[in-house]
């Protein structure tokens with residue numbers, strides 16, 4: 638019989654390019670050959686091409702289609718994992734929409750939040766029930782996701798007793814409506830739509846971690862958000878003239894792989910936003 642500790646089932650969303658592809662590569666290299674690493678992508682064609690790239694490197698990812706804007710697609714993938722393996726050990730929610738430079742925030746904010754925030758929730762809702770004892774779940778966020786980056790008037794939307802995932806989703810829908818109505822700045826929202834979005838992702842991880850703390854502690858499950866730092870990808874390149882300080886996707890993936898493969902005895906970090914292997918302050 639296969640030793641369960643050696644045979645991990647892992648999955649990365651948005652993994653056909655950029656950081657996600659590097660995360661799949663890193664997991665394939667870090668985990669034992671008995672493990673199964675799912676490279677997921679919204680496009681079957683782009684996902685399978687990315688798998689071919691990694692197979693040429695001697696790695697053996699499996700492809701699974703997931704469009705995080707489509708609950709049916711996310712749930713079908715979770716059912717497939719459950720049917721094949723009975724559960725999952727490592728989930729990295731990395732998929733994200735890009736911000737397009739020459740498009741007004743009012744025109745792109747709804748799609749951006751639907752992918753990056755509601756999509757993250759779809760992944761959490763589908764895969765958290767499949768987490769095995771000792772599993773690790775990582776949401777790729779950013780250091781923008783600290784509450785410190787938000788006007789104090791808005792903190793109660795993302796922090797406090799009684800906060801729920803639904804409450805965070807509603808706060809982000811309100812934010813989308815305010816951007817579209819042109820009232821966001823007056824209400825204290827920052828200009829850069831990535832900031833409320835990343836704060837929403839980190840707040841969701843915190844809510845899930847604190848709400849399930851007793852059970853997840855008992856079962857050795859670690860749940861965190863992570864900032865990869867500036868990574869040289871097609872998403873970041875249009876925003877910076879000088880990318881010489883940016884990490885390559887493979888370099889940036891290392892700390893996230895560390896987080897996603899922490900040994901069974903690790904109890905920390907838990908429910909944190911982690912960068913360079915250390916928690917960042919939330920407030």
Ligand SMILES: NC(=O)c1ccc[n+]([C@@H]2O[C@H](COP(=O)([O-])OP(=O)(O)OC[C@H]3O[C@@H](n4cnc5c(N)ncnc54)[C@H](OP(=O)(O)O)[C@@H]3O)[C@@H](O)[C@H]2O)c1
Pocket residue numbers: 650651652653654655656657678679680683703704705706731732733734735752756777778779780864865866867868869870871872873
């Ligand atoms: N790059 C940085 O400097 C940086 C810094 C901090 C945080 N991050 C975070 O790191 C993560 C990856 O960023 P990246 O730079 O690698 O971005 P990227 O190159 O744009 O890659 C994003 C991936 O997400 C996929 N995706 C988009 N919409 C999707 C959907 N609806 N369902 C499933 N997949 C979808 C894309 O697929 P397609 O190819 O089909 O579009 C692509 O594979 C993001 O969460 C980002 O916010 C990046």
